[in-house]
Amino acid sequence: MRSIRVELGERSYPIHIGSGLLAEIGERCAEAGFPVRSPLLIVSDSEVAPRYLPALEAALRDYGYTVVHHIIAAGEASKSLAVYEEVMTTAIQAGLDRRSAVLALGGGVVGDLAGFVAATYMRGIGFLQIPTTILAHDSSVGGKVAVNHPLAKNMIGAFYQPSMVLYDLDTLASLPARQVSSGLAEVVKHGLILDKDFAYWCREHAAELLALQPEALGYALERGCAIKAQVVSTDEREQGLRAILNLGHTIGHAIEAVGGYGVFLHGEAIAIGMAGSALLAVKLGRDKSIYDETVSMLTSLGLPVTLPAEYSEDELMEAMMHDKKFKEGRMTFIVPDDIGTVSIVDDVQASLVREVIAQLKKEGSPW
Amino acid sequence: MRSIRVELGERSYPIHIGSGLLAEIGERCAEAGFPVRSPLLIVSDSEVAPRYLPALEAALRDYGYTVVHHIIAAGEASKSLAVYEEVMTTAIQAGLDRRSAVLALGGGVVGDLAGFVAATYMRGIGFLQIPTTILAHDSSVGGKVAVNHPLAKNMIGAFYQPSMVLYDLDTLASLPARQVSSGLAEVVKHGLILDKDFAYWCREHAAELLALQPEALGYALERGCAIKAQVVSTDEREQGLRAILNLGHTIGHAIEAVGGYGVFLHGEAIAIGMAGSALLAVKLGRDKSIYDETVSMLTSLGLPVTLPAEYSEDELMEAMMHDKKFKEGRMTFIVPDDIGTVSIVDDVQASLVREVIAQLKKEGSPW
Ligand SMILES: NC(=O)c1ccc[n+]([C@@H]2O[C@H](COP(=O)([O-])OP(=O)(O)OC[C@H]3O[C@@H](n4cnc5c(N)ncnc54)[C@H](O)[C@@H]3O)[C@@H](O)[C@H]2O)c1
Ligand SMILES: NC(=O)c1ccc[n+]([C@@H]2O[C@H](COP(=O)([O-])OP(=O)(O)OC[C@H]3O[C@@H](n4cnc5c(N)ncnc54)[C@H](O)[C@@H]3O)[C@@H](O)[C@H]2O)c1
Ligand SMILES: [Zn+2]
Ligand SMILES: [Zn+2]
Numbered sequence: 001m002r003s004i005r006v007e008l009g010e011r012s013y014p015i016h017i018g019s020g021l022l023a024e025i026g027e028r029c030a031e032a033g034f035p036v037r038s039p040l041l042i043v044s045d046s047e048v049a050p051r052y053l054p055a056l057e058a059a060l061r062d063y064g065y066t067v068v069h070h071i072i073a074a075g076e077a078s079k080s081l082a083v084y085e086e087v088m089t090t091a092i093q094a095g096l097d098r099r100s101a102v103l104a105l106g107g108g109v110v111g112d113l114a115g116f117v118a119a120t121y122m123r124g125i126g127f128l129q130i131p132t133t134i135l136a137h138d139s140s141v142g143g144k145v146a147v148n149h150p151l152a153k154n155m156i157g158a159f160y161q162p163s164m165v166l167y168d169l170d171t172l173a174s175l176p177a178r179q180v181s182s183g184l185a186e187v188v189k190h191g192l193i194l195d196k197d198f199a200y201w202c203r204e205h206a207a208e209l210l211a212l213q214p215e216a217l218g219y220a221l222e223r224g225c226a227i228k229a230q231v232v233s234t235d236e237r238e239q240g241l242r243a244i245l246n247l248g249h250t251i252g253h254a255i256e257a258v259g260g261y262g263v264f265l266h267g268e269a270i271a272i273g274m275a276g277s278a279l280l281a282v283k284l285g286r287d288k289s290i291y292d293e294t295v296s297m298l299t300s301l302g303l304p305v306t307l308p309a310e311y312s313e314d315e316l317m318e319a320m321m322h323d324k325k326f327k328e329g330r331m332t333f334i335v336p337d338d339i340g341t342v343s344i345v346d347d348v349q350a351s352l353v354r355e356v357i358a359q360l361k362k363e364g365s366p367w
Numbered sequence: 368m369r370s371i372r373v374e375l376g377e378r379s380y381p382i383h384i385g386s387g388l389l390a391e392i393g394e395r396c397a398e399a400g401f402p403v404r405s406p407l408l409i410v411s412d413s414e415v416a417p418r419y420l421p422a423l424e425a426a427l428r429d430y431g432y433t434v435v436h437h438i439i440a441a442g443e444a445s446k447s448l449a450v451y452e453e454v455m456t457t458a459i460q461a462g463l464d465r466r467s468a469v470l471a472l473g474g475g476v477v478g479d480l481a482g483f484v485a486a487t488y489m490r491g492i493g494f495l496q497i498p499t500t501i502l503a504h505d506s507s508v509g510g511k512v513a514v515n516h517p518l519a520k521n522m523i524g525a526f527y528q529p530s531m532v533l534y535d536l537d538t539l540a541s542l543p544a545r546q547v548s549s550g551l552a553e554v555v556k557h558g559l560i561l562d563k564d565f566a567y568w569c570r571e572h573a574a575e576l577l578a579l580q581p582e583a584l585g586y587a588l589e590r591g592c593a594i595k596a597q598v599v600s601t602d603e604r605e606q607g608l609r610a611i612l613n614l615g616h617t618i619g620h621a622i623e624a625v626g627g628y629g630v631f632l633h634g635e636a637i638a639i640g641m642a643g644s645a646l647l648a649v650k651l652g653r654d655k656s657i658y659d660e661t662v663s664m665l666t667s668l669g670l671p672v673t674l675p676a677e678y679s680e681d682e683l684m685e686a687m688m689h690d691k692k693f694k695e696g697r698m699t700f701i702v703p704d705d706i707g708t709v710s711i712v713d714d715v716q717a718s719l720v721r722e723v724i725a726q727l728k729k730e731g732s733p734w
Contacts, residue, residue: 088516088522120523123605149456151459156455158525238490
């Protein structure tokens, strides 16, 4: 088992990564400080629950816990205030008290929703993340929890740290291949922003990662989580540095918004976005190799790096202008200076971004 | 103008109390750190907005702020997730950004709802309280924000401190007399738990307080806020000491739940609850004068101290058992040791509480 600690003063917590961890859930909940007399609520989704919920509940009950569960429909649409209220109803009816905890068993959707429930039930109770996607190595670390508003994604939420993250690699075996690549996009992103060696390591071990080979996967998730944890420790509430985690996300979010959620998976959209950021870097005078290397890393992981022709430049630009990352109307981008280093560039001209979007539509090298 | 500071480390904030403060709102928002380029959202209700919103908006616009407002129907029913979502929609449509703030202009309902919006819009933006009821001297200090779930009051919320509380005494002039007495119940509660002299001072100056005489009122709100602030500073997240603020609330909440919200106002219900706590104290061996003095203080402020005969003991007991203040099934009460001092008593027998409830129905002295 690999363990990392997210350093956040009195809100610090451990991340455990390894095989067979679900069986230890009782001990882990006790270690996290949840008393056996207070009921636990597991939130999971319709894809994950049939596979892993029975064993998890059995292990908790064996340990002496009272457990209830709430299963949401798989997919982004469940990250809504309506579903949030339903989970709250389950929590109240089950008699969760102030020492109870919510356990998120699933991907980022389950984690974000369950985390917002934990943050706001009786003004905050215990919270434990059990991520079952690769992408959730990102969403389960850092304490951002949220639901969507019909007008904007992740608009309603809080900063709320879990007491622990328990990453059982065995649960990843059932993950569809496209979800694997999508999750690896955020893994390699962590290399691209802060760790050159790790970014190259990802490309070298791409085949093992795509095959979910435990040794490579365990290392990749450990490094990914560790880099994210390091950034979050420095800037818990996203006042500055934490913005670098948004590499590729401004364009990526616009692609998701314009294409409709689910056309591109999140990791696929930000892979195109990271290719776009690399293009922007070159336009701003950085070395052309940044673009070539970025694209080669992403394609080695089975990720897209070009934009289908039907995406309208006007609509993408419009979507970006509404993105919450633009304080007071200026356009801010995370721009690579090299593989493994980025800058926050504050006043990127909209015309340059439009050029990047247009070039992202060209197959092959855009030069 | 009187000013108090709530000491909470980097979340510390000032409370300003005085006449004519609404006119200074622009300067105050700047002092609170809200940039003029980010839109402000004022939340108010249908009773308060017609009286004070136009002047407030005008003062903010004069200062250079962009202002939008959202007016809710007056009353507890607006403290719901449905109304919360509507306010969120207004905030998004108005383009509130991460440096924007929500201003709560109203009583505790507006403050609790608007505070929960501020706490969770984009994971937390600025928040300023402009209380317009006496009761809100209590709700605007301490950072508890919440909405109700159909199954339980204040069940969904957060701890979220405002940047400032601006208490303009002039707005209290339009407050209905019953609301004045109800608010004074929480004022005298602050004396009963921690300040004997202040509790007696309230009885002595009851007539001036009921007449909203500015000098007496200003002092009473200052002392009330200061005592609340002192407790909150020691125990921001209600781990221990803060429980003493619940004097009278266990019985009071049960009365509100059984009678239906709005039959008794909150302060009226907790006045009966405080009489009940004093009765309990005497049953547990404390001096009988505690009950007599408590009742005399409450009646001097126009508050009820007995329970109408139609309230069922069974239903009240049942409601108390469901109260969130009972960890793991035991009954906890805040019991006065004297006027101005209380203890947290952990294992009060249910039969004793039932006796208290029965005696609260007797008119005049229960002995
Ligand atoms: N909080 C954050 O910091 C943060 C960061 C990144 C992304 N996110 C959020 O995370 C969400 C995306 O996360 P995601 O990609 O994990 O999405 P997801 O939770 O929707 O999971 C993707 C799909 O895989 C299925 N699935 C999950 N685990 C499985 C398993 N082990 N076997 C088989 N199927 C499985 C799910 O049912 C779902 O259909 C988005 O809502 C995004 O906003 C949050
Ligand atoms: N957050 C906390 O710590 C805390 C503490 C105590 C109470 N509360 C909450 O506060 C709420 C009760 O507060 P409240 O008593 O202020 O209720 P309220 O906000 O409903 O106000 C009472 C009534 O007075 C009207 N009103 C308000 N100001 C007025 C004015 N200046 N002139 C004329 N009418 C006016 C309102 O429209 C309403 O009809 C409850 O929801 C309770 O849960 C919260
Ligand atoms: Zn992402
Ligand atoms: Zn109260």
